[in-house]
Every structure is written in structure tokens, then in C-alpha cells.
Amino acid sequence: MRKYHGKGVCNTIAIGEAFVLKKQDTRIDSPVYSANSDIELKRFKKAKTLALKQTKALYDKAIQMNNKISADIFESHYMMLQDNGFNNCIKNYIKDESLNAEHAVFKALNLFSDRFKNLDDPYMRARHFDIKDICERLIACLQEKYISYSKLKYDCIVCANDITPGELINFDHSKLLGFAFSCGSVHSHTAILAKSLNIALSIHLGDGFLASVKNGDIIAINGYTGEVFVNPDDKTLKELNRIKTEEVLWHAKLDKLKGKTSKTLDGKKIRICANIATPNEIPAVINSDADGIGLVRSEFLYLGRDNFPTEDEQFLSYKTILEGMGSKNVIIRTLDIGSDKKVDYFNIPKEKNPAMGLRAIRICLKKPDILITQLRALYRASVYGNLSIMFPMITSVDETLSLIDICNKVKQALLSENIPFSNNVKIGLTIETPAAAIISDQLAKIVDFFSLGTNDLIQYTLACDRENSEVDKFLDKYHDAVFKLIEITAKNAQDSSIPVGICGDLAADTSVTEKLLKMGIDNLSVPASDVLNLRKTVRSIRLN
Ligand code: PEP
Ligand code: MG
Numbered sequence: 001m002r003k004y005h006g007k008g009v010c011n012t013i014a015i016g017e018a019f020v021l022k023k024q025d026t027r028i029d030s031p032v033y034s035a036n037s038d039i040e041l042k043r044f045k046k047a048k049t050l051a052l053k054q055t056k057a058l059y060d061k062a063i064q065m066n067n068k069i070s071a072d073i074f075e076s077h078y079m080m081l082q083d084n085g086f087n088n089c090i091k092n093y094i095k096d097e098s099l100n101a102e103h104a105v106f107k108a109l110n111l112f113s114d115r116f117k118n119l120d121d122p123y124m125r126a127r128h129f130d131i132k133d134i135c136e137r138l139i140a141c142l143q144e145k146y147i148s149y150s151k152l153k154y155d156c157i158v159c160a161n162d163i164t165p166g167e168l169i170n171f172d173h174s175k176l177l178g179f180a181f182s183c184g185s186v187h188s189h190t191a192i193l194a195k196s197l198n199i200a201l202s203i204h205l206g207d208g209f210l211a212s213v214k215n216g217d218i219i220a221i222n223g224y225t226g227e228v229f230v231n232p233d234d235k236t237l238k239e240l241n242r243i244k245t246e247e248v249l250w251h252a253k254l255d256k257l258k259g260k261t262s263k264t265l266d267g268k269k270i271r272i273c274a275n276i277a278t279p280n281e282i283p284a285v286i287n288s289d290a291d292g293i294g295l296v297r298s299e300f301l302y303l304g305r306d307n308f309p310t311e312d313e314q315f316l317s318y319k320t321i322l323e324g325m326g327s328k329n330v331i332i333r334t335l336d337i338g339s340d341k342k343v344d345y346f347n348i349p350k351e352k353n354p355a356m357g358l359r360a361i362r363i364c365l366k367k368p369d370i371l372i373t374q375l376r377a378l379y380r381a382s383v384y385g386n387l388s389i390m391f392p393m394i395t396s397v398d399e400t401l402s403l404i405d406i407c408n409k410v411k412q413a414l415l416s417e418n419i420p421f422s423n424n425v426k427i428g429l430t431i432e433t434p435a436a437a438i439i440s441d442q443l444a445k446i447v448d449f450f451s452l453g454t455n456d457l458i459q460y461t462l463a464c465d466r467e468n469s470e471v472d473k474f475l476d477k478y479h480d481a482v483f484k485l486i487e488i489t490a491k492n493a494q495d496s497s498i499p500v501g502i503c504g505d506l507a508a509d510t511s512v513t514e515k516l517l518k519m520g521i522d523n524l525s526v527p528a529s530d531v532l533n534l535r536k537t538v539r540s541i542r543l544n
Contacts, residue, residue, distance in 0.1 A: 001233045004209045006180070006202040008226035009191045013244045014178035014200035015237070018217040018230075019152055020210070021160040034100040041094055044101040047141035052081050054137065073306070077134050086112065102142050109135035132344075133306060152176070157219040161210060162203075165189040165341055170304045173197060173280070178221045180228045182210040187455055187466035187475070189340055192505070193277055193300070196527040198284070202226045204469060254532035258289040262535045264517065265542040271523035272534050273329075275503060279317050282324035284528040289535075292328040294451060294525020295390070295503040296321060298374070299335040302343055308370070314377035322385025329386045331451065331503075331525075333430060334374055336360040336392040340467050346370075355465055360393035365402060375410040382422035390428045390451060395435040397442050403427075404446065430503070432456035437485035444496035451525070452489060454504030458482050477506055483515070490520035501525060510537040518543055 034040045059074035080086060086108065093104035113131045116124060152158075152171065157178045168190050176199055184203030185191065194201040200223040213219070213230055220229040220240050229236050262272045273294030274285040278301075285293060301309050301317055309317075322330055337343055338359030351357035364371035378389055391403050404427060414421050431437050432453030440450065454477070459466040461482050464475040476482075486502075493500035501523035506512065508526035510533065516524075517538070526534055 001236060002212065002230040004180075004205045004228045004230070006205040006209075006226040006228055007186060008221075008223040009184075009186055009201040009203060010195045010199060010223045012198060012200045012223045012247065013221065013240050014157060014223070015218065015220040015232075015240060016155040016157045016177040017153055018159050018180075018213050018215055018219045019156040020213055020215050021158055021163070022210070032100045032103045033098045034094075035098070037095050037098060040099075040101045040104070041091060043142060044090060044094065044104070044138075047101065047138050048081060048087075050141040051134070051137045052078060054141075055081060073130070077130060077137075080130065080134050081138075102139050105135050105138045105142070130306065157200075157221060159210060159213045159219065162188075163190055165193055165300065165303055167304065168193050173199070178202075178219070178223075180205055180209065180213075180219060180221060182207050183469070185467050185469050186472065187459070187505075189297075192297075192455070195529075196275055196277060196281065198527070198529045202228050251532075254536060257532050257535050257539075260535065260539070262291070262538045264538060265540070266544050268517070268522075268543055270517065270521075270538050271501070272531050272538065273331075273501075273523060273525040274528040274531055275525050276321075276528070279320040279324065281528065282321060286324070288528040288531040290328075290528060290531045291523075292386075293321070293325060293330040294501055294523060296330065296332040297336065298332050299337050299341050302335055302337055302346075303341060306345055308345065308373070311373045311377045311380075314374060315380050318378055318381035318387075319384045322381055322387055325385055327386055329388060331388045331390050331428065331449075332378060333390045333392050334361070334364065334371060334378075337363055355459065355467070361391050361399060361403060362393065365399060368406060371403075371406060372410055375407060376414065379410060379414055379421035379425065380419060382425050383420050386424075387422065388426040388428055388449065390430055390449075392430040392453065393432065393456075394429045394443070395433050397439065397446065400429065400443060400446055430456075431489050432460070432504070434461050434485055437489045440489040440492040441495065444492050444498055447498070449498050450489060450493050450500045451523075452486055452500070452502045452504060452506075452521075454482070454486070454502055454506035457485060457504065458506075461485060477509070478512070483519075486516065486521070487519045494520050499523060508534060510534060513537045514541045517541060 055074050055078045059078065089108045089111065090104045093099045093107050094101060099107065109131060116127045116131060152175050154175045155177050156175060157180055158176065159180045162181050162184045178200030179194060181203045182205050186203065191201060200221045202221050202223060205228055218231050220232045220236065222240060262270045271291045273292045274288055274290040275295040276285060276293055277297045301314060318332060337346055338348065338357065339355045346363065348358050358366065378387065381387065394400055407427060411421060426448035428449035428451060429436065429443060429447050430453040431440060431450050436443060455466060458475060458477050462475060462479060464471040466475060490500050499522055500520065502516065502521055503525040507524040508530040524534060
């Protein structure tokens with residue numbers, strides 16, 4: 001048995017088989033020549049066969065999932081891999097320039113993607129991402145560095161350096177029990193998503209962990225302490241199973257609170273809602289007995305893919321969420337792309353300081369078409385439930401007015417096209433910058449509700465990158481400055497008679513629930529697995 005000390009992110013125990021994921025690096029900086037072109041041609045042929053097989057498997061999976069758009073993409077990749085012009089170009093580089101197969105593919109990637117990038121039609125222009133995907137797959141196959149998700153076994157623990165939120169979305173969650181990362185960050189969106197899906201996660205396990213673990217090892221994660229055991233002995237397994245049994249009993253006890261209201265001892269009703277990223281989480285929300293959904297991180301629709309989700313595709317997702325929640329309120333936050341949620345096809349230039357750069361509504365105001373498509377899908381879906389729309393990363397009244405103006409124009413356009421939408425959609429703001437909290441008196445006059453995004457509010461107030469584990473100890477979520485900003489926002493919301501909630505991680509921290517409620521916070525939105533625990537706390541608090 002080997003034991004590693006990490007940081008626990010999700011309070012649960014997981015025991016399963018290791019699936020080791022070592023990331024591929026397909027960049028090739030300088031040309032590599034080969035003296036034997038025949039060997040390189042054979043290597044290319046073998047890699048192409050494998051890439052075709054992988055692409056076909058992805059196509060089949062997309063068909064199984066009824067996802068026509070993804071299926072079309074993989075079909076076009078399959079065709080491109082067989083395209084004579086593309087294949088001959090690679091073979092010629094191998095034969096005429098004596099390049100090795102990887103470099104020949106890399107050179108073809110540059111040539112073909114430049115050709116696509118120079119086309120007038122924006123759709124065709126965007127196809128250079130497909131070329132990049134295909135070539136990266138070929139290079140990974142040549143270097144045998146590919147990730148075969150099909151090898152993911154049931155009940156497995158993914159061991160990696162770290163993964164992106166997009167990669168997390170792409171995993172088959174029914175087979176996944178946990179993640180063990182040598183690096184990672186508690187405040188990253190990968191961590192937030194793992195928590196919301198109740199997948200055990202331990203981070204900061206160190207490089208030694210990844211170097212020594214191999215596929216098939218038994219991994220046990222204690223998400224409460226962050227400890228990770230490789231091939232645990234019987235005594236350790238017995239102890240972890242005991243904790244797991246206690247956990248099951250605790251949840252059975254909490255289940256008794258289902259159907260009860262979240263009222264303080266002196267009768268103040270607090271709405272406790274759930275945070276989600278995808279429609280797949282609706283059953284967990286229903287099972288948690290949440291009062292609604294306080295945050296849909298809609299940007300997850302945009303991650304893990306290489307083109308924009310269409311208006312229809314988004315409409316179907318939002319409709320599924322709204323219908324799933326019946327008459328309960330659902331707050332869908334418009335896309336919060338940027339910072340750690342990077343998407344190549346948005347074509348955002350590389351930034352030195354992405355958390356302070358083009359993020360969320362800043363992208364939407366620069367490229368309004370992206371937002372207009374999302375808003376059209378949202379308003380069209382609004383007739384299927386009780387929708388509120390929330391804008392992230394607000395810092396000023398002017399940008400809020402511009403966003404409201406775009407909403408009005410979208411509604412006007414739908415009206416003229418005879419497309420129905422609800423007239424009761426509320427507009428709110430995520431208060432997650434100190435600027436927004438300080439001017440919340442002005443903002444409260446122009447919107448219907450506030451929801452404090454404490455994850456970002458903490459990082460921006462304390463000038464600490466939430467992704468950088470080096471500054472973790474400065475990222476003090478209990479800092480007075482943070483609570484003062486929450487208090488200011490709550491007071492200004494109350495003065496304007498609009499509701500004010502919290503949808504950041506602080507909402508689930510029961511050690512501060514009483515303090516937050518006493519400041520006037522009237523709703524809290526947390527991962528579905530935390531709803532009943534929070535209800536239990538709220539029911540034990542006296543406000544006056
Ligand atoms: C927040 O910042 O607290 C929040 C809810 O949004 P996210 O964590 O997605 O940035
Ligand atoms: Mg945020």
C-alpha cells in the first residue's frame with residue numbers, strides 16, 4: 001500500500017480501479033527528419049487506421065446519444081482522414097522532404113488550416129478546427145499517446161495531472177467514481193463540477209503520485225481528508241468502508257427532511273436551490289428536494305466541443321431543464337466563458353491575465369451574436385417553465401443597460417417572427433466583482449434580483465487567482481472585506497425590495513449560514529448533494 005496526502009474537494013469516499021491519464025502533447029517545435037521514408041509511411045498508415053477506428057467509435061457514441069450534430073462532425077472527420085489530397089500531402093512530405101510522419105502531419109495541419117482560415121464563408125473558415133483535431137489525433141496515434149475513453153472501466157478512478165472542465169464533461173460519468181490529481185485547484189471549475197456531480201476528488205497529490213500509479217491499481221480516495229491510497233491494505237479498506245456506511249446513514253437521516261420547508265426557528269423561509277451545469281443533473285436536483293435551480297452554468301454547453309452550439313441545440317437543453325423543474329424557478333446564467341473555461345473556437349487571443357481579461361459578458365458585448373443566439377434560445381424555452389436570466393462578471397451600470405437592451409431587442413425580434421416567449425422572465429446579476437457590490441444600490445434599481453458569486457468575489461476582492469494553488473493560503477473566504485461586500489449588496493437589494501442570494505461555494509458552508517442570513521440573504525444555491533444538509537442548518541437558526 002502507498003499513501004499520498006492531498007487536498008479533499010468532495011466529501012465522499014471512493015474505491016475503484018485506476019485509469020491513468022497522461023496528457024498528450026502534440027506540439028512539434030522543430031522539423032524531425034527520417035532516413036527511412038518507407039518506415040515512416042508504414043507508421044503513418046498504421047496511425048491512420050487507428051485514428052479512423054477511434055473516429056468511427058466516437059461517431060457511434062454520438063448516434064447512440066442521439067446527438068446528430070456531434071455525429072455529423074465525426075463523420076466529416078472520418079471523411080477528411082480518407083481524403084486523397086490530405087493523405088497525399090502528408091505522404092509527399094515524408095517522401096520528398098524526408099520528414100518523419102509526425103512532422104509531415106504537423107506540416108499538413110499548418111497548410112490545410114491556413115487554407116480554411118483564409119476562406120470567406122465563416123462556417124468553412126471555422127473548419128480549420130476540424131483539421132487541427134484530426135491532425136492532433138493522428139499525431140497522438142503515431143506517438144501512442146491517445147486517450148481511449150472506451151477503455152474507461154466501470155467504477156474507475158481517473159488519475160491525472162489535472163483535467164479541464166471540458167474533459168470532465170466528456171467522460172462517461174456512469175463509469176466514474178473519482179478523480180485523483182497530482183496538481184489541480186480547489187476553486188477551479190473542474191473541482192466545482194466534480195462537487196456538483198458528487199464525484200470524489202483529491203488534488204495536490206504531487207508528481208510522485210502520477211509517476212508511480214498504473215492502470216488497474218486499486219485506488220481509494222478519502223475525500224474528507226484528501227488522502228489517497230494506492231492498493232490499500234485490508235485495515236484501510238475496512239476503515240474507509242466504515243466511513244462510507246456512516247455517510248449512507250447520514251444521508252438517510254437527511255432524507256427525512258424532504259418535503260419539509262427550509263424555515264428558521266423564528267419562521268423566515270429561505271429558498272435553498274441547486275447549482276447545475278448540464279440537464280443530466282436534473283434527476284439529482286429533483287431527488288434533493290431543492291426549491292429550484294439557483295444557477296445553471298450554461299457555459300458547459302459550449303465546452304468539450306469544437307463549434308458553437310446552435311440556437312436549436314441550446315433551446316432543447318434549456319427546455320429540458322425548465323420542463324424538468326416544472327413550476328420551480330430556474331436561473332440560467334449566460335455563458336461565462338474565459339478564465340479557466342477556455343474554448344478554442346471563440347478565438348479569444350491568449351491573455352496574460354485571463355481572469356481579468358475577456359470573460360463572460362465582456363465577450364458577449366464584444367461579439368453580441370454569440371449572446372443573441374443564447375438569448376433567443378433562452379426566451380424560446382421560457383414558455384416551458386419558470387425562467388430567470390442572470391448575467392455574470394458585471395462591473396457597471398452601463399454594461400448592464402446594454403445587456404438589458406439586447407434582451408429587449410431579442411424579444412422584439414421574436415415577437416415580429418411570431419415566436420412565443422414568456423413575459424415573466426426576470427433579469428438578474430451575479431454580483432462577483434467588488435465594483436458590482438459597491439454600486440449595488442444603482443444596479444438594484446435596474447434589475448430583478450442579485451445572486452452573489454462568492455467564488456469570484458473572493459478572488460477579485462483579495463487579488464488572488466482562484467486557479468493558483470500557490471496563493472491558496474491568501475484566498476481567505478472568511479475575510480472581513482468579503483463579508484462587508486456581501487452585507488452592502490444584501491442591504492442595497494433589500495432597500496430596492498429585490499431578492500438577494502448566494503450561488504458561490506460559500507452558500508454551502510454551514511459555519512457561516514447564520515451570519516449570512518442575518519445580513520439579509522434570502523436564498524442559497526448549492527450543489528444538489530448539499531441541499532438537505534443546508535436545510536437542516538437553516539431549521540436550527542434563530543434570526544432575532
Ligand atoms: C462564483 O463566482 O461564485 C460563481 C457562482 O460562479 P463560477 O464559480 O462559475 O465562476
Ligand atoms: Mg463566477
